[in-house]
Amino acid sequence: MNCIIIEDEIPAQRILKNYIRKIPDLNILASFQTATLANEYLKQEPADVVLLDINLPDISGIDFIKTVKKPPQIIITTAYPEFAVDSFELTTIVDYLVKPFSFDRFLKAISKAENRINHQEKAQKKAIFLNIDKTIHKVYVEDILYIESDRNYVTFFTQNKKLSVIDSLKKWAEILSPKQFIQIHKSYIINIKKIEKYSGSSVFINKQKLPLGRTYKNSFSESINSSKN
Template sequence: MKVKCLVVDDEPLARELIENHISKIPALEVVGSCDNALKAFEVISSQKVDLLFLDIKMPNITGIDFLKTIKNPPKTIFTTAYRDYALESYDLEVLDYLLKPITFERFFKAVDRFLRSIKESDIPITQESENTEEFLLLKSGSKYHKVFIGDILFIESLKDYVKVHTVNDKRVVTKYKISDFEEKLNSDFLRVHRSYIINTTKISAFTINDIEINSKEIPIGASYKEKVISFLNQWK
């Protein structure tokens, strides 16, 4: 699932800016937008919130006092026009302290810190689009790429990274281990080598030593050969 975000700020324009920043990052979605801490508490009490964007100076109760009252609060990024509260905020173990006006570049750095803190197994590997076709959200550099699973030709390990090869010669390099994909992709995908996972629906030719996909010859690893040959024999 996407990262569920709650925006809390008594200034409508400030909330609108944060929501606009969130909309530019496919991994995030807004599940609530509140102009005070009491409304925010209702949202947090009624649904899951992964990431809280919280103003500090608000009527009735400050963001800092609000955060202190929440048991097991979500990960929090303070958004404020005041520098004075920075030290106190870090005592609350917030992720970041953003000073208004908040540029998208600075906002993205804070969000990226959060995304990096998520365990790989918690990052959304598969999701469904509006037409029910599964896709991946893969971070490469500063961008998140939407890659439809059915378009993947094969996945190539590059040590601590993988290169996802898709139709139309598109390639996305992302910081995952190949084992992460092996565990979570559907049954159309098969590990054929310590460095390769293939989409079996894209196979164009094969021998007992390699498999051809889109003119690329992919070797069959010795430790995978028995399983792969058993699979390929079903086609004969």
């Protein structure tokens, strides 16, 4: 797991860094004394866990969490136990450590964060099963790049696989989540997370140029704008 520290007191930063070094699977990316600098960093470099002080010189740790669009798992590290009740109203907060805290207590908080991350990853790893020549193939939904229809067949493209089955594109348009999969042409459904770039009439996924049909342009634009929020 990758983490960052947001803590304005240098001695407190040192303690956290020493604790982090004792955990083999925990890697520190950066440390900050202000939430503003940390927020700019997170826009470019995502972290799994943030070790966050509440009393910061620019904005409070709680207000900082509310400004991050997709916040990582948050572990509060503070000298103020009275904020604990309010902080746990925010679902991204995993644990609340009151200074001074021991390494054992810190390790427990990190374990909570790791368990939550693992649970989320498993939840995202939904799979479909395709029957091809009497052999069942498991395909993780997250790995699908796009689906192509050709007469009575649909072909599922992933980074490493190309699997064709007798089926209809309409069926899969109804099965797959519209938040992630959108139809861009009468013959194509794409995974919006896999888009590399697009123009007025084309969408590029895995270096493949796919056509963007005229009747699908409005719904495509709406999906793109929605995914940015």
